[in-house]
Amino acid sequence: MTVNTSRRGFLKSAAAAAAVLYIGARPNGALAAGAAPAQLNPFVRIDTSGTVTAIIKHFETGQGPATGLSTLIAEELGAALEQVQYEFAPSDPQLFNNLAFGPFQGTGGSTAMANSFMQYRQAGAAAREMLIAAAAQSWDTDPSALVIENGIIKGAGRTAPMGEFVAAAAQMEAPAEPRLKEPGEFRLIGNTAVRRKDSLIKTNGSAKFAMDVHLPNQMVVVIARSPRMGGSAAGIDDSSAKSVKGFIRAAILPNKAGVAVYAENTWAAFQAREALSVDWDFSAAETRSSDQIREELLAAVNSAPQYNVNGADQAATAALIDSADTVLDRTFYFPLLAHAPMEPLTCTIEATEDGGVLLHDGCQMPTVPHMAVAEILQLPQEKIRVNTMLAGGSFGRRATPTSDYQAEAAMAFALTDRSRPVKLVWSREDDITGGYYRPAVAHRVRVGLDAEGSITGWDHRIAAQSILKGTFFESVLVHDGVDATSVEGVADSDYRIPGMFVGLTDTAKATTVLWWRSVGHTHTGYVMETMIDEAARIAGRDPVNYRLAMLEGGSKHQDRLATVLKLAAEKAGWGKATEGRSQGIAVHKSFGSYVAEVVEISGTAEEGVRIEKITCAVDCGIPVNPDVIKAQMEGGIGYGIGHAMRDQITLTGGEVDQFNFPDYEPLRIGDIGAIEVHIVPSAEAPTGVGEPGTPPSAPALANAIAVSGPRITELPMSENGVSFA
Amino acid sequence: MAISLKLNGQTHQVEAEPGTPLLWVIRDELKLTGTKFGCGVASCGACTVHLNGEPVRSCQTYIEDLEGAEITTIEKISESRIGQAVQAAWVELDVVQCGYCQSGQIMSAVGLLSENPKPSAEEIDDYMNGNACRCATYQRIRAAILRASEIMEA
């Protein structure tokens, strides 16, 4: 299988084949076909040899769109999945926009499958109908007598490979509404035997990530950044760096945020950066420590909120709670967190013959670097192209509204004569100290319970550093001052909670804050699910039944949440843990998917907790690739659990205290004994799976610990009274 | 300094300063990019290669110590019987997600199975502890090592 990712290759291979059939959509969304991709957003290409190429418009960082979108094409076309190869789409926001984001090409919010499910199926179905029509014409038979199976057109007593009819089909108009399969006809969608398309290249060392780019004559650039957030470079002394073999030069970036160190190779660049001395101007730099940030957030949730999020009457809620039989009052704090994708950030930029540039990048939102790089290099946008490469993880880090690392590469390139390609490389230290984090957040929740333990009022205040304010997403996603990503998961809770008030206060940012796998749900899911759990315990009721009672109401969301909750409980043997073990449960909806998890632990908070088993149930609509869904749940759970166990970013005087994995310790293989995932069968449109596994994981663990140990209201757990075996 | 490096059965003459980690010679000089850079401080395992048949972290292995040593990288691991079994198990169970850590995981897994062809789940967890996977593919890594052990027996 070949993975062809450059636009040059893309156009060349299109011209070289004798005839090809492209099917895709016009910018207005209408299905279209032709022999060339002009004016059309191609989703699939078929050539006369019968080779089918799915053109993947979402970036691949392991969450599986290359496999998933190929599956949709193969399903509707009538090809075997093995006959479908894939390539990543060239960057063109006008053509490849993500329907969820408007005229904007990007992957995020677990939208890849949701957004492409109909588009790619329709493209495959249109190809099938056109190839069959061409064959029927040539065989002088009724198209309804023909089918395509494994790429072979069959019927009317004849068979022929579909490639034979590509040239004729390419002359036809695309059908406006090709017939899509009924769910009962699916052979690949929902098939547990379907394998990932990228397993082989990722197990033999041949997969090429952006970090693996090596262009002739390239320079490697690393950036010396201010040790304190927001400092600026005032001067440099590179006399010691000059003794590093391979060092080329050092130059202050135009925005003064750092110093670019140019070298012949990566190691020389790192060494030269060590040897360089930079005079930093800290006059505008951050001076706060994370303790102060924490105090500010806690003070904010203990005073009147800046925004009334759900329009409820706060005084009425307070009255309900004050007259309750029992009041449960908890304050939570969540620290800054780094994303730490396994592949450190990198981007290579080279001049092209037409006077533009080509970026080689594991790019998550190509539209943003387009704009940023064009501005820095003073080039028209159409001169910027992005070769989207494999990305070694992201978890949100590669999707910055400022294209921070691509902009750094462009600035470093702009300081040269542009004759040599520039490869920007981040080290792990750059990544951990780099200043892009999940915001620190505080919650304070007061819950009133009546004599039966049922909830009578819920006062919920959140204080957070806004992710969206000050970015170009603000105009679309911030309403009446409320950053939706700060309150999602609370404000839209599907629990029947009488007298609920939700308030929000924004606090000043000490670092850049950014979405982190499952965004606001990372903390809102934790707070909702540990509070409900504690309320159930106070009421002396079973936490599963207590939740189920709060999900009675008949809405589709409530029913789907109840279904996963019951399934997870049943599969985990809820309430039947063996001697010495405790179970905790949590359920949460995010990105349109519903996930419940049961965590079973042994040991105690004082002597060491061991996570024995996690049982997960997920409803994400039609499960396109069940094994990919399971893998995403396993990964999302691990990501949530690992950070909740022991990770945080702290600052002292505006400087990050952690430096690398030894003090930002990743989840390790022995941390979770087993994970089992169960998928709810569904005929609903598919929804996201990259993020929804994360939110219930940490609260389910906290709830298990609380069975015979403390209620953990600050993370990470290891710093707040829990030791792990 | 000039050094002759025996890597994947071939001898290469390389020029590198003393103190240069083997990782960067492999990636930048020999342009074999299957071996990955993840942390540079021996705490993630992405850079794992075999030195005389044993897994080592190439980011903390220095070029001046390698005269006469035999180095194997992910690109050639499939030439060993164990390497083949491990890769086959990895593909069968679709272990990978982003894939960035997986060369290192596989090199460590081959090291484990060379030492201990029938490891228990606990022995796997102990041995593989230094190989981080930010995508948390650990359940499948464990299962794939057990599967590779079965393939080797067959």
Ligand code: FES
């Ligand atoms: S790069 Fe060598 S152990 Fe992480």
Ligand code: FES
């Ligand atoms: S597969 Fe992504 S880090 Fe392991």
